[in-house]
Amino acid sequence: MLDTTAFDLRRYIQGNNHSLGVWITLIALIVFGVMRYDNFGGSYNISSFLNYNAMFIVIAVGMCFVIMTGGIDLSVGSVAAFTSVVAAYLSPYGIQVALPGAVAAGLAIGGLNAFFVVAMRIPPFIATLATMLGAKGGALVISGAQTISIDWTSNFTKLGLEKAFGILPWTIVITAIVVVGLWVLLEKTSLGRTVLAIGGGEDASVMMGLNVTRAKVLVYVLSGGCAGMAGLFLASGFGAGQPLEGVGWELSAIASVVVGGTLLTGGMGSISATVAGALLLGLVFNILNFENGRGVISLSAYWQMVIRGAFLFAVIVFQSRVASTAKKGTI
Amino acid sequence: MQHLIEMSGIKKSFAGVVALQNANLHIAPGEVHAIIGQNGAGKSTLIKILTGVYRRDAGEVTINGTPSTVSTPREAQDAGIATIYQELSLVPLRSVTENVMMGYEPRTRFGTIDWKAAHKRTREILERFGIDIDVKAQLGSYSTAIQQLVAIARAVSLNAQLVIMDEATSSLDDQEIEILFSVVRELKKEGVAVLYISHFLDELYQICDRVTIMRDGQTVGQRVISETTKLGLISEMLGRDPEEIEAAGMTGLGGGEKAEPGSSLFEAENISTARGLKDVSLTLRKGEIVGLGGLLGSGRTETARALFGLDGLKSGKIDAHGSSGQIGTPAEAIAAGVGFLTEDRKREGIVPHMSVRENMTLALLPKLKTMGMVDRKRETELVERFIKSLGIKTSGMEQPIRELSGGNQQKVLLARWLALEPEVLILDEPTRGVDVGAKFEIQSIIREYVDKGLGVLLISSEFEELVEGADRIVVLRDGFSITELENPGVTEEALIAAIAHHHEEAAA
Numbered sequence: 001m002l003d004t005t006a007f008d009l010r011r012y013i014q015g016n017n018h019s020l021g022v023w024i025t026l027i028a029l030i031v032f033g034v035m036r037y038d039n040f041g042g043s044y045n046i047s048s049f050l051n052y053n054a055m056f057i058v059i060a061v062g063m064c065f066v067i068m069t070g071g072i073d074l075s076v077g078s079v080a081a082f083t084s085v086v087a088a089y090l091s092p093y094g095i096q097v098a099l100p101g102a103v104a105a106g107l108a109i110g111g112l113n114a115f116f117v118v119a120m121r122i123p124p125f126i127a128t129l130a131t132m133l134g135a136k137g138g139a140l141v142i143s144g145a146q147t148i149s150i151d152w153t154s155n156f157t158k159l160g161l162e163k164a165f166g167i168l169p170w171t172i173v174i175t176a177i178v179v180v181g182l183w184v185l186l187e188k189t190s191l192g193r194t195v196l197a198i199g200g201g202e203d204a205s206v207m208m209g210l211n212v213t214r215a216k217v218l219v220y221v222l223s224g225g226c227a228g229m230a231g232l233f234l235a236s237g238f239g240a241g242q243p244l245e246g247v248g249w250e251l252s253a254i255a256s257v258v259v260g261g262t263l264l265t266g267g268m269g270s271i272s273a274t275v276a277g278a279l280l281l282g283l284v285f286n287i288l289n290f291e292n293g294r295g296v297i298s299l300s301a302y303w304q305m306v307i308r309g310a311f312l313f314a315v316i317v318f319q320s321r322v323a324s325t326a327k328k329g330t331i
Numbered sequence: 332m333q334h335l336i337e338m339s340g341i342k343k344s345f346a347g348v349v350a351l352q353n354a355n356l357h358i359a360p361g362e363v364h365a366i367i368g369q370n371g372a373g374k375s376t377l378i379k380i381l382t383g384v385y386r387r388d389a390g391e392v393t394i395n396g397t398p399s400t401v402s403t404p405r406e407a408q409d410a411g412i413a414t415i416y417q418e419l420s421l422v423p424l425r426s427v428t429e430n431v432m433m434g435y436e437p438r439t440r441f442g443t444i445d446w447k448a449a450h451k452r453t454r455e456i457l458e459r460f461g462i463d464i465d466v467k468a469q470l471g472s473y474s475t476a477i478q479q480l481v482a483i484a485r486a487v488s489l490n491a492q493l494v495i496m497d498e499a500t501s502s503l504d505d506q507e508i509e510i511l512f513s514v515v516r517e518l519k520k521e522g523v524a525v526l527y528i529s530h531f532l533d534e535l536y537q538i539c540d541r542v543t544i545m546r547d548g549q550t551v552g553q554r555v556i557s558e559t560t561k562l563g564l565i566s567e568m569l570g571r572d573p574e575e576i577e578a579a580g581m582t583g584l585g586g587g588e589k590a591e592p593g594s595s596l597f598e599a600e601n602i603s604t605a606r607g608l609k610d611v612s613l614t615l616r617k618g619e620i621v622g623l624g625g626l627l628g629s630g631r632t633e634t635a636r637a638l639f640g641l642d643g644l645k646s647g648k649i650d651a652h653g654s655s656g657q658i659g660t661p662a663e664a665i666a667a668g669v670g671f672l673t674e675d676r677k678r679e680g681i682v683p684h685m686s687v688r689e690n691m692t693l694a695l696l697p698k699l700k701t702m703g704m705v706d707r708k709r710e711t712e713l714v715e716r717f718i719k720s721l722g723i724k725t726s727g728m729e730q731p732i733r734e735l736s737g738g739n740q741q742k743v744l745l746a747r748w749l750a751l752e753p754e755v756l757i758l759d760e761p762t763r764g765v766d767v768g769a770k771f772e773i774q775s776i777i778r779e780y781v782d783k784g785l786g787v788l789l790i791s792s793e794f795e796e797l798v799e800g801a802d803r804i805v806v807l808r809d810g811f812s813i814t815e816l817e818n819p820g821v822t823e824e825a826l827i828a829a830i831a832h833h834h835e836e837a838a839a
């Protein structure tokens with residue numbers, strides 16, 4: 001019988017080889033940044049980096065759930081834009097109203113996605129494309145295509161500025177809670193396992209007697225809720241509801257998920273690696289900004305995007321190489 | 332006595348095609364009940380109606396005397412019906428533990444999954460079947476036989492009052508089937524009923540109490556198994572006279588009757604591969620069937636894979652007459668006139684959503700082209716011819732292959748290779764999941780092609796098929812070819828002895 005209690009690093013790595021590449025790259029980038037730039041590892045940079053990337057992280061983990069079932073959610077960017085406006089409108093009533101309001105708006109749109117995909121059997125790509133356009137339009141309508149400033153006198157401003165327990169901004173703390181909560185949901189609950197089973201074989205899951213409908217509704221609603229939360233962060237980070245933001249966010253979210261080794265066809269995936277993927281994507285910009293700051297070269301935002309794309313590609317290739325060599329070692 | 336399950340007057344059509352027209356099924360508590368019938372008779376459809384996968388068009392279903400309200404597989408499980416479906420319903424990407432425990436995971440105090448307990452419980456459940464594997468590994472990394480046993484283990488662990496096994500023994504070897512039977516007997520002792528679907532009639536006599544016979548979507552009889560003969564069952568199943576069936580003989584392959592085999596087609600010398608082949612040598616000549624005998628894991632499928640260029644050789648060489656060089660890839664093998672019907676039709680064979688026609692001509696398309704265009708007329712003719720000669724039951728050649736019954740899918744795959752007119756055909760379990768009537772037909776067709784010069788390498792876990800069908804049998808053990816038996820004159824006992832003898836030697 002195998003000794004399963006002792007921690008065996010080799011076995012652990014082999015078991016998690018699907019996300020090995022992203023962790024290696026992430027650590028390498030951090031080491032590179034810390035060595036090359038003076039204030040890179042300083043608390044200010046870390047805190048503002050995480051604060052800014054929080055919205056991308058929550059969207060990515062929500063997306064991860066959808067992708068693990070073999071689906072896709074293209075509406076997340078528009079939903080975030082929409083709920084950022086909702087959050088801005090609700091900001092005078094304080095964070096205790098704005099937060100549930102924005103998340104509820106996201107959950108509702110997620111519910112609409114779930115209805116299209118599960119009840120009406122519309123392919124997720126098409127269904128969420130429709131809500132993407134719809135939510136975008138909705139954001140423009142309710143805002144009159146203007147950015148909606150938040151109420152600076154309410155406690156809404158504390159979200160991004162005040163530190164929870166004097167350590168980290170609330171945004172980061174909330175993000176951490178969401179991430180841990182979803183990790184538990186995936187790894188420790190029957191519902192989470194059902195999500196993975198569906199991606200691995202939907203018919204088989206039905207025949208095993210799993211509640212496939214419930215799990216599929218869950219992932220779309222969840223993704224909507226995460227996007228709603230991201231909209232809240234967006235409004236707080238920029239001090240305004242941003243109806244025109246969110247373009248292409250769904251693609252960065254998908255990129256974060258994929259670079260973390262999650263299968264696009266579903267059935268396999270990891271929350272922690274998705275977070276690592278989102279951090280990695282943000283880190284590339286962060287490093288390029290520092291590089292610009294050294295004054296030697298000056299890359300425009302457009303070039304930064306090109307570089308990020310190329311980098312992403314390289315990491316994905318690296319990732320799959322690592323995964324396949326680690327796998328060969330097992331057999 | 333009250334029946335556990337009563338299904339009566341069940342009707343079901345798929346898009347106008349009748350699958351069941353008047354089917355009945357009565358299962359008593361704690362009995363082992365079999366359903367037999369030809370491919371496409373409606374066996375799987377009937378149980379899927381019972382378990383809520385399909386909705387019936389008409390008819391009554393009662394469980395323990397009360398009308399059934401089951402409308403999903405989950406509700407069936409909750410009503411005490413655990414099912415192993417014919418098309419293995421597992422998730423290969425997930426771990427063994429997840430596949431066994433899914434939906435019934437042990438919980439911790441906090442309501443989260445207790446993985447430690449789940450792994451432990453899975454190991455215990457599998458132990459009953461004599462399997463000791465890493466339960467944390469992906470299910471897909473294990474063989475079809477292990478996967479099938481895992482599916483059975485899951486069903487048995489659900490504490491059901493009825494366990495349904497739809498052709499659950501199709502990829503198991505004798506030893507594993509024995510284990511399964513002992514589990515079935517235990518279940519029976521505990522008062523659990525078992526519904527057993529199989530094309531192996533011999534199995535029924537070992538464990539079943541009663542049998543329901545189906546033909547063309549109808550129930551044509553229910554018998555107490557000890558009061559029937561095999562011939563009687565076959566004749567009722569096929570709807571033909573017993574004399575007629577008797578006259579046809581048991582096996583259509585007719586090994587050993589052939590005169591001179593022709594020139595050599597294929598020579599493998601001392602080959603070994605990374606997949607566990609150590610040292611295998613064999614030759615195959617024109618117009619003969621060479622069988623590969625051995626237990627599961629002895630290297631039969633691995634030999635086939637190597638000969639077809641799927642696994643690279645570590646040492647040794649393969650000479651295929653007709654190809655100049657060595658065979659290193661499947662494309663080279665096909666070019667050299669070698670075809671390979673794999674044992675795992677679901678994963679490696681069929682393209683589920685494509686039609687019968689497309690599945691049949693997939694490998695043939697290059698040959699069907701005239702001036703760059705596929706000659707549809709020739710294609711249609713060819714497909715029609717094979718549907719007819721193999722007796723494939725389908726509503727038309729444009730029907731998606733996944734809608735065909737299991738045995739009929741197998742026939743389409745066989746047709747795919749025969750249509751290529753290969754010189755060498757490797758058949759890995761060609762009649763698995765095929766009913767006795769169709770089995771005979773398939774074997775006759777294979778023999779017909781062999782008489783015309785085809786060389787066949789036959790892998791079969793049915794000793795009868797090997798002994799009666801093959802001209803020569805190469806016996807494998809642990810990746811070595813150890814001896815060769817020549818027909819006529821080979822008996823089942825001799826083959827079993829050859830395999831077992833060498834096995835004991837190895838153990839000693």
Ligand SMILES: Nc1ncnc2c1ncn2[C@@H]1O[C@H](COP(=O)(O)OP(=O)(O)OP(=O)(O)O)[C@@H](O)[C@H]1O
Nearest residue numbers: 345350370371372373374375376734735736737738
């Ligand atoms: N989903 C489906 N759509 C259309 N036709 C179907 C479907 N499922 C089954 N059929 C048809 O219903 C008939 C009965 O099929 P079924 O699978 O019940 O046969 P079976 O007795 O289990 O055969 P086998 O021994 O080959 O497994 C076949 O003609 C088959 O083509």
Ligand SMILES: [Mg+2]
Nearest residue numbers: 374375417737
């Ligand atoms: Mg069937």
